[in-house]
Amino acid sequence: MPVSIEFILLWVSILILISIFSSKLSDKFAVPALLLFLVIGMLAGFEGPGGIYFDDPSLAKTIGIVALIFIIFSGGLDTSWKEIRPVALPGFFLATAGVFLTAFIVGVFSVFILRFSLLEGLLLGAIVSSTDAAAVFSVLRSRHISLKSPLKPLLELESGSNDPMAVFLTLSFIGMLTAKNTSVATLASRFVLDMGGGALVGYVMAKTSVWIINRLKLEFDGLYPVLTVSLVLLTYSLAALLQCNGFLAVFLVGLIMGKHEFLNKKMIMRFHDGLAWLMQIVMFLTLGLLVFPSHLLPVMGAGLLIAIVLMVLARPVSVLACLLPFPMVLRKKIMVAWVGLRGAAPIVLATFPLLAGISQADTIFNVVFFVVLTSVLIQGTSIPLVSRILNVGAPMANKRRYPIEFEKIEGIDAELTDLIVPYVSEAVGKRLMELHMPGKCLIVLISRGDRYVIPTGQTVIEGGDVLLVLANEHDLAALQKKLASLREEDNA
DSSP: OOOOHHHHHHHHHHHHHHHHHHHHHHHHHTOOHHHHHHHHHHHHBTTSTTOBOOOOHHHHHHHHHHHHHHHHHHHHHHSOHHHHGGGHHHHHHIIIIIHHHHHHHHHHHHHHHSOOOHHHHHHHHHHTOOOOHHHHHHHHHHTTEEEOTTHHHHHHHHHHHSHHHHHHHHHHHHHHHHOTTOOHHHHHHHHHHHHHHHHHHHHHHHHHHHHHHHHHOOSOTTHHHHHHHHHHHHHHHHHHHTTSOHHHHHHHHHHHHHTSOOTTHHHHHHHHHHHHHHHHHHHHHHHHHHOOHHHHGGGHHHHHHHHHHIIIIIHHHHHHHHHTTSOOOHHHHHHHHHTOOOOHHHHHHTHHHHHHTOTTHHHHHHHHHHHHHHHIIIIIHHHHHHHHHTTOEEEOOOOOOOSOOOOOOTTOOOEEEEEEOOTTBTTTTOBGGGSOOOTTEEEEEEEETTEEEOOOTTOBOOTTOEEEEEEOHHHHHHHHHHHHOBOHHHHO
16 A cells, blocks of 8 residues: 555654654763664664664665765865864874774674675775764763864864765775675775865865855845755766765865855855754664664674774774874873764665675674664763863853844955953943944944843943954954953053
8 A cells, every 4th residue: 555645744754853852862861863863763663663664775875875965065064174274184094094994903803703704894894984973072062061172173074074985995895795806906096086086076166166156146045055955966966977986075065165255154054054964864764764673683792792893993093093193192092082983874885785785785784783873872972971081071162142143245354253351451441432443343232241232332341241343354353452451450
């Protein structure tokens, strides 16, 4: 009996709503949201209370790839180039050599644990080699802590850029298993084309996308996010058709666009942040539906051993080896090694062997699923404790929200910035008109305690006020200098 579209939409809406509500549990109990999304999908599946039968790896793979495209793009768009530039080289090593070393170590141990051939073991290692820092930062946010420099930008860069290497290795080992004549030289040349071509496509499309957004002058602002969706899909498609790495291209488009100014940037970033969350929910629910919990039971022992090898051997060895040339204290390197959570990408990649007809494909999929669950459950929930033990945690900055926003557009040489008035500043007790503000500097709002003050020339400045200032870089520096000046009695 065919299922009506209304019934499908009903179940989709209910599962998404439950997933959104469950994110509150993630904040309260410091459990990564992706684990809850997976569990909800499993409970809704054929062997759970939901009873939904879903056994279509091809559809799951398609949904996973589309979801990863937008998740990776959003990650690149939100990544600050200014923050990651100092860690670009160690991040590159972790995202390439680190992924390869992890895959190799897990692959070798899989030969003994699962009785796989070396190629089958390397395939499993490649699938679980990439990390998902989104889970890490969701746990840290729920506990209101962050990580000391340079851990946060390093993890952001690594997790955003290591999926392409994992995809390349997975496809390469599948090719070697299905086409016995594939040589190492062929893989080396394919690697150069895959990564180099993906980087080139990403760079060109990033510059093109910024140019198009700024020159098109659309009449309706709501079309700008739609435009970026089409450009992201176009980027991945072009790279894939040119036999390059589409995920790397998409990440670079997001990263390069993030460092440029373009029309409606804040709105576009908010849209893609929401779209990335939707993609994560849909992807994890789909993958949760795809797995049969009864199939996990026979591989629990082997899966637990693989997870242990991954967490306490493969990941630490690869991180320490890659970061060896860089000046970073050991406890920070250990933290990088421990927060290597596995997430969406490994489960999506685990569908590739199913569709390629690899003999051990079912075992690989179930082991990967179990490894991801174990990694998220053990590493994810212990991150706050480990950060305290290693003394690498830092208070999370509380971003102040204002009832007004400013979108920088072409032709306006100004930024909206907040400045705190020191209690010992010479400006305290003076009216705004007495400050002799720089010529192109405007205080548009004052945050005072729990209330906002709309400033006039007669408004008296108080110590601790947060001034929301619209100014160019030169005038803003002049105002900062004025606010930093001490009262005469404090200089005495």
